[in-house]
Amino acid sequence: MIATIDPRxxxxxxxxxxxxDYKSGVHPIWCPGCGDFGVLSSFYKAVSELHxxxxxxVVASGIGCSGRFPAFVHAYGFHGTHGRVLPLATGxxxxxxxxxxxAVGGDGDxxxxxxxxxxxxxxxxxxxxxxxxxxxxxxxxKGQASPTSxxxxxxxxxxYGTVEAPLNPLLIALASGxxxxxxxxxxxxxxxxxxxxxxxxxxxxxxxxxxSPCVTFYDTYDHFKNVTKPLPADHNPRDRASAMKYAMxxxxxxxxxxxxxxxxxxxxxxxxxxxxxHVENYGVPQILSRFTR
Amino acid sequence: MPGSDLTxxxxxxxxxxxxxxxxxxxxxxxxxxxxxVYTTRTIPAEIKGGHVMFQARIAPEMxxxxxxxLDMLIAFDQESIDRYYPLIRKDGILIYxxxxxxxxxxxxxxxxxxPLNDLxxxxxxxxxxxxxxxxxxxxxxxxxxxxxxxxxxxxxxxKKEMLEQNLLALKTGFExxxxxxxxxxxxxxxxxxxxxxxxxxxxxGNQALAxxxxxxxxxxxxxxxxxxxxxxxxxxxxxxPKIGGTMIQAEDEIAAIAMALGASFTGLxxxxxxxxxxxxxxxxxxxxxxxxxxxxxIVDVQRAGPSTGMPTKVSQGDLRISxxxxxxxxxxxxxAPVSVEDNFYQIINAFNLAEKxxxxxxxxxxxxxxxxxxxxPPFDLNRVQLVQRQLWDPNGNGDGTxxxxxxxxxxxxxxxxxxxxxxxxxxxxxxxxxxxxxxxxPEMHSANMVKRGKKIRNAAEVAEAWGMLERFGDLxxxxxxxxxGSTIGPVREAVERAQAEGMPVxxxxxxxxxxxxxxxxxxxxxxxKAIIVPEMNYTGQFARMIQAxxxxxxxxxxxxxGIPFATHEIYDExxxxxxxxxxxxxxxxxxxxTVKPLKKTAPAKRKVARRE
Numbered sequence: 001m002i003a004t005i006d007p008r009x010x011x012x013x014x015x016x017x018x019x020x021d022y023k024s025g026v027h028p029i030w031c032p033g034c035g036d037f038g039v040l041s042s043f044y045k046a047v048s049e050l051h052x053x054x055x056x057x058v059v060a061s062g063i064g065c066s067g068r069f070p071a072f073v074h075a076y077g078f079h080g081t082h083g084r085v086l087p088l089a090t091g092x093x094x095x096x097x098x099x100x101x102x103a104v105g106g107d108g109d110x111x112x113x114x115x116x117x118x119x120x121x122x123x124x125x126x127x128x129x130x131x132x133x134x135x136x137x138x139x140x141x142k143g144q145a146s147p148t149s150x151x152x153x154x155x156x157x158x159x160y161g162t163v164e165a166p167l168n169p170l171l172i173a174l175a176s177g178x179x180x181x182x183x184x185x186x187x188x189x190x191x192x193x194x195x196x197x198x199x200x201x202x203x204x205x206x207x208x209x210x211x212s213p214c215v216t217f218y219d220t221y222d223h224f225k226n227v228t229k230p231l232p233a234d235h236n237p238r239d240r241a242s243a244m245k246y247a248m249x250x251x252x253x254x255x256x257x258x259x260x261x262x263x264x265x266x267x268x269x270x271x272x273x274x275x276x277x278h279v280e281n282y283g284v285p286q287i288l289s290r291f292t293r
Numbered sequence: 294m295p296g297s298d299l300t301x302x303x304x305x306x307x308x309x310x311x312x313x314x315x316x317x318x319x320x321x322x323x324x325x326x327x328x329x330v331y332t333t334r335t336i337p338a339e340i341k342g343g344h345v346m347f348q349a350r351i352a353p354e355m356x357x358x359x360x361x362x363l364d365m366l367i368a369f370d371q372e373s374i375d376r377y378y379p380l381i382r383k384d385g386i387l388i389y390x391x392x393x394x395x396x397x398x399x400x401x402x403x404x405x406x407x408p409l410n411d412l413x414x415x416x417x418x419x420x421x422x423x424x425x426x427x428x429x430x431x432x433x434x435x436x437x438x439x440x441x442x443x444x445x446x447x448x449x450x451x452k453k454e455m456l457e458q459n460l461l462a463l464k465t466g467f468e469x470x471x472x473x474x475x476x477x478x479x480x481x482x483x484x485x486x487x488x489x490x491x492x493x494x495x496x497x498g499n500q501a502l503a504x505x506x507x508x509x510x511x512x513x514x515x516x517x518x519x520x521x522x523x524x525x526x527x528x529x530x531x532x533x534p535k536i537g538g539t540m541i542q543a544e545d546e547i548a549a550i551a552m553a554l555g556a557s558f559t560g561l562x563x564x565x566x567x568x569x570x571x572x573x574x575x576x577x578x579x580x581x582x583x584x585x586x587x588x589x590x591i592v593d594v595q596r597a598g599p600s601t602g603m604p605t606k607v608s609q610g611d612l613r614i615s616x617x618x619x620x621x622x623x624x625x626x627x628x629a630p631v632s633v634e635d636n637f638y639q640i641i642n643a644f645n646l647a648e649k650x651x652x653x654x655x656x657x658x659x660x661x662x663x664x665x666x667x668x669x670p671p672f673d674l675n676r677v678q679l680v681q682r683q684l685w686d687p688n689g690n691g692d693g694t695x696x697x698x699x700x701x702x703x704x705x706x707x708x709x710x711x712x713x714x715x716x717x718x719x720x721x722x723x724x725x726x727x728x729x730x731x732x733x734x735p736e737m738h739s740a741n742m743v744k745r746g747k748k749i750r751n752a753a754e755v756a757e758a759w760g761m762l763e764r765f766g767d768l769x770x771x772x773x774x775x776x777x778g779s780t781i782g783p784v785r786e787a788v789e790r791a792q793a794e795g796m797p798v799x800x801x802x803x804x805x806x807x808x809x810x811x812x813x814x815x816x817x818x819x820x821x822k823a824i825i826v827p828e829m830n831y832t833g834q835f836a837r838m839i840q841a842x843x844x845x846x847x848x849x850x851x852x853x854x855g856i857p858f859a860t861h862e863i864y865d866e867x868x869x870x871x872x873x874x875x876x877x878x879x880x881x882x883x884x885x886x887t888v889k890p891l892k893k894t895a896p897a898k899r900k901v902a903r904r905e
Contacts, residue, residue: 055711063722076717080720091513091563094552095558095561098712120543120548184539185885274535278534279535283536287504
């Protein structure tokens with residue numbers, strides 16, 4: 001529905017394309033049954049329903065199974081280095097705020113090697129969407145524990161079981177002050193499409209954690225089916241304390257929109273700065289005159 | 294009694310404040326009075342506290358180095374006297390704070406006591422000691438008081454009450470000398486005839502670089518604070534918003550170059566600036582820029598390392614990481630300016646090279662030329678020409694399908710920008726097909742290695758036309774100096790001295806470090822009897838590169854203590870080279886040309902870039 005798009009991100013003429021029109025034709029290299037397929041098809045559907053022109057869409061990624069994502073989307077893409085998707089996407093968005101920028105990655109990319117960038121993208125409130133496909137394992141490197149793996153995980157690199165406690169991505173995002181925080185599950189495509197659409201139409205940094213199981217190295221489909229359920233109807237997404245309370249629940253993993261607020265985006269802040277500083281007919285000769293004796 | 298070419302050093306504890314200000318303001322007063330100035334400074338690594346030194350060389354003619362002699366010392370404390378008094382020339386001058394320090398026994402050096410604390414107290418302005426000192430120096434050197442007032446107003450006039458106090462301090466110092474020491478100035482610093490009328494810029498290398506970047510069309514900068522590169526960021530933070538640019542202070546250097554690459558992907562001319570530690574962190578993404586063929590300029594203001602090293606001391610030790618720092622072969626272009634002035638022209642070349650060849654360009658400045666404030670001739674803005682990156686034309690020829698990485702004769706592939714219909718592609722860090730789709734076949738990887746390599750190899754073709762080779766001296770001399778970077782200053786003065794004594798020297802400085810302009814360097818070094826390669830690093834990084842590329846023995850002259858070459862050190866090497874090849878060699882073997890006098894003012898007119 002065109003009407004659902006926040007007019008402030010409507011810098012483009014809406015187009016009518018089917019989800020298939022957003023497929024690049026490159027066949028995904030993911031294992032059959034990978035949760036990322038569910039995220040990808042939900043993404044096709046979401047951008048189709050948001051009527052985003054393919055040339056205005058930029059999908060950026062880091063490294064990992066999820067890092068291959070941009071190659072499968074008919075759009076502009078940036079497949080960067082491990083952990084650096086957020087500063088790459090920040091550069092893209094700040095250089096051209098008229099682009100719709102989506103950053104994608106996995107839990108290793110987001111919470112291990114790239115963790116240093118997350119709170120900064122959040123505090124800048126860069127107007128981009130970050131979809132983290134969380135499978136709680138390193139898949140591309142064939143099954144090592146990740147920052148979201150449970151304690152005691154036995155793998156080749158942890159034959160006696162891991163002793164590190166997992167991070168809680170939602171709490172990190174909420175505590176850092178993210179202006180939009182949500183959680184989805186690749187096996188709940190209908191809800192996931194809605195979440196991606198809401199995240200992309202939010203004005204500001206939107207952080208979407210998606211459980212996306214790895215069938216080969218850590219098959220958690222049944223686990224997540226059993227422990228996930230929608231956020232209760234009485235949860236108010238404007239209430240950060242309530243969002244944190246549900247995010248802290250380790251028994252039940254709630255899905256849905258946890259938190260949303262409106263605040264100045266990074267590009268709006270820069271636009272204001274430019275307006276304040278603007279000088280008519282200003283350039284190199286005027287700068288040099290300050291240094292001329 | 295010092296001559297007209299004066300080197301003055303100011304020393305003190307930085308906690309007391311104003312040491313650098315004293316030197317800088319005095320240097321500017323001299324510059325505004327029509328003299329040429331060349332400054333050097335060392336700052337302590339500590340935020341506040343620690344010894345600090347500022348040195349200015351002031352002369353009627355352009356000077357090219359910090360000078361070999363110390364003519365005058367201004368000592369704010371005992372430590373400065375202890376450290377630098379022995380360096381003052383026999384008939385030099387000491388001005389010392391007589392409230393805080395004891396001068397050595399008289400030994401021919403003229404001593405002027407200045408009761409700085411008392412004077413400051415008399416005008417109830419404890420922090421005014423630096424300006425009082427400036428006032429005293431203005432009187433001692435017979436500089437116009439009005440010029441001093443003008444500079445103080447310009448430099449320190451932000452707050453009105455402060456300005457009044459500063460002007461009072463200036464007058465206090467001036468009158469103290471006049472009333473208690475000498476009514477007529479004992480020394481004269483006067484400009485050469487017409488010197489005052491000549492236009493001069495008074496700025497630092499980092500400022501010249503930042504202004505050059507703006508002239509080059511740079512509108513995106515991301516950086517992380519680091520000594521001695523931070524003032525590039527600070528300068529652009531002030532200027533970019535006025536002209537629609539974006540300056541982001543990133544969370545680290547990796548983020549900084551990532552942001553610059555993201556911005557370049559959308560079509561903006563982008564830059565980051567750092568020093569050695571930051572360059573080390575950026576290495577992975579520089580390789581990505583090579584792979585995804587994205588233009589970006591990475592400034593490295595070199596400081597002494599490794600690790601944290603000596604953040605406030607100079608080095609030229611980052612040549613190897615700049616040329617070779619990457620996993621596997623990741624060709625890029627490396628550019629090095631030679632002076633404060635050259636920073637303006639070479640940063641424009643760096644942007645044009647990045648855009649033309651769609652490649653990362655590493656730009657090697659150094660601590661010495663970046664922080665030093667100097668008088669230089671005005672920039673010739675008519676010589677600034679911008680080379681645009683080759684863009685894909687959706688309406689051009691072809692069957693309509695766009696292949697971002699399609700090989701061409703030059704290796705340069707037209708690029709699309711987000712927003713262009715039909716140009717969709719992925720800036721891919723994996724090895725890829727011409728379309729950008731990942732591909733691991735041996736054939737594709739081999740072909741792309743050749744494509745990325747030839748593109749960079751070809752870049753040497755523009756070096757001469759874009760003013761990236763600077764030659765001077767006697768080009769037929771048997772002894773040559775082939776160098777890079779800021780060593781050019783002392784080399785210029787040493788060669789001038791050697792030539793006056795009948796030892797001609799040919800000099801070539803290349804500002805394109807990689808790829809080396811092979812043809813031009815070969816023609817220059819071929820037939821020489823001795824080739825001196827001076828540089829500020831321990832292993833002779835450039836000398837070894839020259840030896841490896843041209844199979845020629847060179848005399849590698851290295852200084853690696855964190856301070857620049859002195860003129861006499863280069864001069865001694867020239868003398869030694871002549872001794873080693875035999876005296877008769879001073880007579881030229883090649884067709885005789887008269888020894889060209891060195892230009893004392895602006896270096897020869899250069900072109901920056903030719904429109905393609």
